Amino acid sequence: MVSNTIKLSLGSLLVLLFFNCKNAEKRDKNVIKISTDTCRYYRYDAGQIISNLGCKNCHLSLNIEKIDDRGSTTFRGLAAMDSLKLIDYAFTKKHKGWYSKSGTLKSAKMDTLSKCEIKGVIRYIKDFGRDIPVAAQ
Amino acid sequence: MENSLINTLQMHFALLQNQPLTGGIVAKNLRITDNGSGELSLYGDFTITLKVLDLTTNGAPNLNSLMTFTQQVISNKLRGGGYKSGVIIHKYNSLQKKFDRTKTWTYSIRYNFNITVNVTQINMLSQLKGNDFVLAVVDSIGYQHTDQYGRRQSSAGLTQGDGGPATVSYSEWQKNKYFGVHEFFHTLGLDDIEDSSKKNRLMYHLGDNAGQIVSDTERGNMLNFLMTNIGDITQKNYANINLNTVTRLRTFLNNSTNGFKYNKAKFR
Numbered sequence: 001m002v003s004n005t006i007k008l009s010l011g012s013l014l015v016l017l018f019f020n021c022k023n024a025e026k027r028d029k030n031v032i033k034i035s036t037d038t039c040r041y042y043r044y045d046a047g048q049i050i051s052n053l054g055c056k057n058c059h060l061s062l063n064i065e066k067i068d069d070r071g072s073t074t075f076r077g078l079a080a081m082d083s084l085k086l087i088d089y090a091f092t093k094k095h096k097g098w099y100s101k102s103g104t105l106k107s108a109k110m111d112t113l114s115k116c117e118i119k120g121v122i123r124y125i126k127d128f129g130r131d132i133p134v135a136a137q
Numbered sequence: 138m139e140n141s142l143i144n145t146l147q148m149h150f151a152l153l154q155n156q157p158l159t160g161g162i163v164a165k166n167l168r169i170t171d172n173g174s175g176e177l178s179l180y181g182d183f184t185i186t187l188k189v190l191d192l193t194t195n196g197a198p199n200l201n202s203l204m205t206f207t208q209q210v211i212s213n214k215l216r217g218g219g220y221k222s223g224v225i226i227h228k229y230n231s232l233q234k235k236f237d238r239t240k241t242w243t244y245s246i247r248y249n250f251n252i253t254v255n256v257t258q259i260n261m262l263s264q265l266k267g268n269d270f271v272l273a274v275v276d277s278i279g280y281q282h283t284d285q286y287g288r289r290q291s292s293a294g295l296t297q298g299d300g301g302p303a304t305v306s307y308s309e310w311q312k313n314k315y316f317g318v319h320e321f322f323h324t325l326g327l328d329d330i331e332d333s334s335k336k337n338r339l340m341y342h343l344g345d346n347a348g349q350i351v352s353d354t355e356r357g358n359m360l361n362f363l364m365t366n367i368g369d370i371t372q373k374n375y376a377n378i379n380l381n382t383v384t385r386l387r388t389f390l391n392n393s394t395n396g397f398k399y400n401k402a403k404f405r
Contacts (some may be wrong), residue, residue, distance in 0.1 A: 042285055047328040051358060054225035060365055061299040061326065062380060070238070070368070075299075128298065133395060134329050135282050135292035136305075136319045136342050 039116035046124035049117055061128070079129025083122055091118055161186060161270035161300075162363055162377040164250075169370045171231040178247040179370050183363060186255040187211070187321055188265060190273045192390075192399035193307045197274055200258065203310055207317040208256040214318070214339070214351045219248040221357040226367050236368050246367075248360040262405060267379040270324055271386055272317060273304045279396020284343060285331045295395055296323035299362065300377075302386040304397065315339060315349055326362040327355055 050056065059075045060068050066077030078086060091113070113121070167181040189204055191197050228240035265271055278292045293309030294316050296302070303320035310316045319339055323329075329342040337348030340355065369375045390397050390404065 040285070042331070044328045044330050044332070051354075052223065054223070056299075056326075056365075057224060057226045057361075057367065062365060062378060064378065064380075068366075070366075131297055133280065133295045133297050133389075134323050134342075135278075135280060135290070136294035136316050136329075 039119060041120050041123055043124065043127075046117075046120035049113065049121050050124060055125075075125070075128055078125050079127075083126060086122055086125060087118065090121075160266065160268040160376045161380070162268075162375070164363075164375040165373070167370050167373055167375060169229070169234075171229050173231075175243070176245045176247065177229060178249060179364060179367075180249045181251070181364075181370070181375075183250050183252045184255065185211070185215075185252060185270070185363070186257065187270045187272055188257055188259045189317075190259055190262075190265065190271055190386075190403075192273050192275050192403050194276050194398075194400045197307045199311060200274065200307075203314060203317060204256045204258060206314045207321070208254050210315065210318045210349075211256070211321060212252065212254045214322075215250075215252045215254070215356065215359060217356075218250065219353065219357040219360040221246050221248075221354075221361055224361070235371050246361075248357070248364075250360060250363065252363075262383065265383050265386070267382055268377050269380075269382050270300075270321070271302050271382055272321060273302060273386060273390065273399070274307050274310070275304055275390075275397050275399040276307065277396075277398045278304065278306050279398070280394065290343065294320040295389075295397075296320045297385065297389050298323065299326045300324060300380045302382060302389050304389070318349075322351075322355075322359065325359040327358060 055078075056075060059073055059078055061075040064074055064076065066074055066080055068074050078090075081089065163184045163186075164181045167179075169180070170178045172178070187207075189200070191200055197203075222245040224244050224246050225241060226244060227236040227238050228242040229235075229244075230237050259265060278295050280292045280295055281289050282292070284290050292306075293313070294303065294305040296304065301324060303324050305316050305320050319342070322340065327340050330338050330340045331343060332341075335341050336343075336346055337350050338346075339349040339351050341348075364370055364375075365377070387404075389395065390399065
């Protein structure tokens with residue numbers, strides 16, 4: 001009787017240890033996944049992409065109304081857009097195809113931006129509407 | 138849109154009366170040439186005015202000296218014209234002398250601007266107009282930001298982006314005379330640099346800055362900003378649109394996140 005109780009206890013302990021180890025393994029995988037995400041936002045780099053694409057030549061970046069006197073959406077107007085709409089507007093529809101591989105502005109190479117660069121550009125545009133100041137140290 | 142229209146009307150009225158125009162940017166004798174091979178050359182005589190508003194509690198005895206220095210450096214850094222390639226704008230029709238808004242084109246642009254820089258002190262808010270550039274001198278700035286290396290940094294100056302009001306702490310400005318220029322160049326559209334391989338650049342904004350170089354690209358970007366809407370080059374004269382400077386400066390100073398300390402009695 002006593003030996004059966006001991007066997008049962010040891011068996012239960014073994015099962016518990018097994019599941020405990022499996023859970024710990026899952027947590028480790030998550031930690032590895034997080035630490036390999038290297039996409040970081042650098043305002044200067046995002047600004048350079050914006051400059052190279054020439055966004056501010058048409059979407060005037062002065063802090064004025066959302067639509068300028070020519071009827072074009074200003075940079076502030078872009079910043080007011082929902083992020084997903086902005087991605088669709090800028091990077092999916094690609095300005096009526098101008099920025100696509102066969103478009104008239106194919107040299108701007110919008111198609112070659114990585115997902116991380118696109119995220120950076122979107123954040124740069126959204127931050128413009130948040131009036132985040134730039135500081136000298 | 139209404140502000141822009143009013144501003145345009147005011148500009149034309151002042152020009153008709155041969156009055157000097159107030160404003161951040163006033164340009165005359167504008168013209169554009171197209172070499173037919175994708176290069177546009179822009180010409181014009183520009184006057185840039187930066188108004189300095191002393192909001193310090195105990196006064197700023199060295200302000201004149203700092204302003205003179207700032208004026209000289211801005212003039213020097215903007216001198217010599219600029220060049221920008223890969224500029225995507227509407228296609229220029231040289232026969233009709235206007236930009237065709239139904240077509241876009243990629244140009245190289247040569248900026249041949251003669252630029253005069255004025256840095257003038259103002260003592261009252263009433264001397265500040267809607268389309269002026271302003272640098273407000275304050276006692277201190279409490280705003281802190283986190284740099285790309287994850288370190289917390291304090292602020293000697295603070296600017297609200299393209300065309301926006303700039304501020305500088307008087308005590309910090311005395312320690313580094315270039316802070317006024319750095320802040321104003323934010324107003325002209327430049328971003329801060331934190332790349333440790335570029336410590337010799339004026340826009341490198343961390344404590345171990347070791348130089349004041351402005352790259353050709355940065356100068357091209359600032360000249361591009363002076364003629365923000367390139368279509369304006371087809372007019373003979375131009376003044377920048379209303380930036381709502383007074384309202385924006387008030388909002389900026391009153392934003393508690395920015396942590397400005399200044400003499401509020403002077404801001405009225």
